[in-house]
Amino acid sequence: MVYNEPMEHWLVKSDPDEYSAADLQRDKRTSWTGVKNPQAQQYLRAMKQGDAVLIYHTVGEKAIVALAKVAAAPQPDPSDPAAKRVVVNLRFDTTLKNPVTLSAIKADPAFSEFLLVRNSRLSVMPVAASLWKKILQMAI
Numbered sequence: 001m002v003y004n005e006p007m008e009h010w011l012v013k014s015d016p017d018e019y020s021a022a023d024l025q026r027d028k029r030t031s032w033t034g035v036k037n038p039q040a041q042q043y044l045r046a047m048k049q050g051d052a053v054l055i056y057h058t059v060g061e062k063a064i065v066a067l068a069k070v071a072a073a074p075q076p077d078p079s080d081p082a083a084k085r086v087v088v089n090l091r092f093d094t095t096l097k098n099p100v101t102l103s104a105i106k107a108d109p110a111f112s113e114f115l116l117v118r119n120s121r122l123s124v125m126p127v128a129a130s131l132w133k134k135i136l137q138m139a140i
Contacts, residue, residue: 009127010047011054011064011116012090021055021066024092029071031087032124033079040124045074047088054127054135056116063099064135068092096139110134 012032014020024030035044047053047070055066071091076083105111111134112118115125127135 008046008048008051009054009129009132010043010051010070011056011125011127013056013058013123015059016057017059020057021092021095024055024066024068024090025095027092029089029091032090033077033087035087035123036085037123040122041085043124043126044086044088046126047074049073052093052132053090061099062102064096064139065099066092066095098139100135100138104138105135108134
């Protein structure tokens with residue numbers, strides 16, 4: 001019998017002027033770099049290959065715009081001389097037909113405890129399975 005851990009769900013934020021979901025779509029795969037916050041780093045370390053990821057644009061539209069997958073386990077951040085930070089490789093999956101805006105998420109009481117609402121400065125966060133399903137339904 002093979003034991004498979006349940007897939008986790010995550011959200012990562014990106015300034016689309018620096019690196020957008022369209023850039024990830026073009027590149028097909030990228031290392032998610034520049035994450036320095038200790039809590040966000042903890043979440044990066046918890047990611048596993050195959051985990052699903054929402055891409056959230058922080059500037060302009062302020063919306064979840066695309067899906068990606070964790071393409072490889074976390075690796076040491078080559079730009080960190082102290083070797084304390086990690087990066088994760090993401091692979092583009094799809095653009096959402098209807099981006100899910102922050103205002104729509106805030107308007108729904110089901111998201112009141114979601115870190116995107118509670119800790120707006122955190123750049124990487126887990127997404128509960130129930131919220132993941134709700135977000136994908138909102139994107140249809």
